[in-house]
Amino acid sequence: MKAVIALEHGKLAVRDVTLDAPRAGEVLVRMAAAGVCQSDLSVLNGTVPMPLPMVLGHEGSGVVQQLGPGVSGLEVGDHVVLSFIPTCGDCHFCVHHEPHLCIAGSPAGLMPDGTSRVRLDGREIGAMAMLGCMAEQVVVPAMSVQKIDRAIPLDRAALVGCGVMTGVGAVTTTTCVKPGSTVAVFGCGGVGLSVIQGARLVGARRIIAIDMLDTKLDYARHFGATHTVRADGDVVAAVRDLCGGWGADYCFEVTGKPVVMDQAYNASRRGGTVCMIGLGHYTESFALNACGFPSDGRTVVGCMYGNANFRVDMPNLLDLYLARRLDLDAMITRTYTIDEAPQAFDDLVGGLNARGVIVL
Numbered sequence: 001m002k003a004v005i006a007l008e009h010g011k012l013a014v015r016d017v018t019l020d021a022p023r024a025g026e027v028l029v030r031m032a033a034a035g036v037c038q039s040d041l042s043v044l045n046g047t048v049p050m051p052l053p054m055v056l057g058h059e060g061s062g063v064v065q066q067l068g069p070g071v072s073g074l075e076v077g078d079h080v081v082l083s084f085i086p087t088c089g090d091c092h093f094c095v096h097h098e099p100h101l102c103i104a105g106s107p108a109g110l111m112p113d114g115t116s117r118v119r120l121d122g123r124e125i126g127a128m129a130m131l132g133c134m135a136e137q138v139v140v141p142a143m144s145v146q147k148i149d150r151a152i153p154l155d156r157a158a159l160v161g162c163g164v165m166t167g168v169g170a171v172t173t174t175t176c177v178k179p180g181s182t183v184a185v186f187g188c189g190g191v192g193l194s195v196i197q198g199a200r201l202v203g204a205r206r207i208i209a210i211d212m213l214d215t216k217l218d219y220a221r222h223f224g225a226t227h228t229v230r231a232d233g234d235v236v237a238a239v240r241d242l243c244g245g246w247g248a249d250y251c252f253e254v255t256g257k258p259v260v261m262d263q264a265y266n267a268s269r270r271g272g273t274v275c276m277i278g279l280g281h282y283t284e285s286f287a288l289n290a291c292g293f294p295s296d297g298r299t300v301v302g303c304m305y306g307n308a309n310f311r312v313d314m315p316n317l318l319d320l321y322l323a324r325r326l327d328l329d330a331m332i333t334r335t336y337t338i339d340e341a342p343q344a345f346d347d348l349v350g351g352l353n354a355r356g357v358i359v360l
């Protein structure tokens, strides 16, 4: 079967791999769709360090084909979404109601027993987030699999496996944005557009979208932005002006660039909240002024996966989709075959899509 593989930094290929049968606690899923998230690109280009070669893809959906021993709560034929963070239920974070920080995942992309089910040229290789879902089939831990309503088209459903969950959750759960607030969103890709949708859902009064590209600002307006700012001028001044001169109640950084993290901080009001979602290069940092930070009383919060409890939040988001309150249809601006995966990555770099999706 075919899989999209980061062979080495900057080298992407669609290659034939073999897949071992599911072992205890594992599930074989025939993939239907995999979203192309900037985090996939970050593994490919080394922004986020992971051992290569690795099968890419961490935002996907499919149909259960086979269950390993001891798997309960799933049946062959179930429609499922894969979660890029598992919920083991046992680790410190799971038992302290922070399953989005569950440590049962594997940066090397190996299964919990330390081995892999995927072989390239006979050699075991990792699968991103224990999923590697840019592949025709995957074997994944059952603790990463959520059964969903069959009424939901699988390509739409895939998006809640990372981007939509992270963006909406950043608003509803990480920062608990209050109705009537002012919100500024820096970066309008798949995740930033989902922040905008979340801000609309919770009744933000003013939603300011910032991006370098006019097409992204058009998408932003569609998803609920009330104001847009082209990121080529004084972005901080523009956002402050739109928020009574003080700055926004909540700023969301969704590009992964330290310079934009600075902008998001400075465009927030005194006492406001700055939520960092974008993943920068692992060698980079951003600075907080030792005197100004405490004096201005802002809250800076890191956001992983929108603080999701995916067992609860995936079905909830998909219900909002069925109720036409969350727009997943317009999120998918282009689909690709697996052989077109290199084009899908080029288009991500070019900023062409709200979300590009590989249909398997």
Ligand SMILES: NC(=O)c1ccc[n+]([C@@H]2O[C@H](COP(=O)([O-])OP(=O)(O)OC[C@H]3O[C@@H](n4cnc5c(N)ncnc54)[C@H](O)[C@@H]3O)[C@@H](O)[C@H]2O)c1
Pocket: 036, 037, 038, 039, 042, 162, 163, 166, 186, 187, 188, 189, 190, 191, 192, 210, 211, 212, 213, 216, 231, 254, 255, 256, 257, 260, 276, 277, 278, 279, 280, 303, 304, 305, 306, 348, 351, 354
């Ligand atoms: N924390 C998490 O749980 C989590 C989950 C998913 C993705 N991410 C990260 O979120 C970030 C966004 O992911 P995505 O898939 O939406 O990416 P994307 O490439 O689809 O979107 C990024 C957007 O930022 C815009 N941009 C680039 N430079 C800019 C600038 N200087 N000012 C304003 N806008 C600018 C681009 O035009 C693009 O529209 C990535 O860093 C990704 O790794 C984090």
Ligand SMILES: [Zn+2]
Pocket: 037, 038, 039, 040, 058, 059, 162, 163
């Ligand atoms: Zn992602």
Ligand SMILES: [Zn+2]
Pocket: 086, 087, 088, 089, 090, 091, 092, 093, 094, 095, 099, 101, 102, 103, 104
């Ligand atoms: Zn856990």
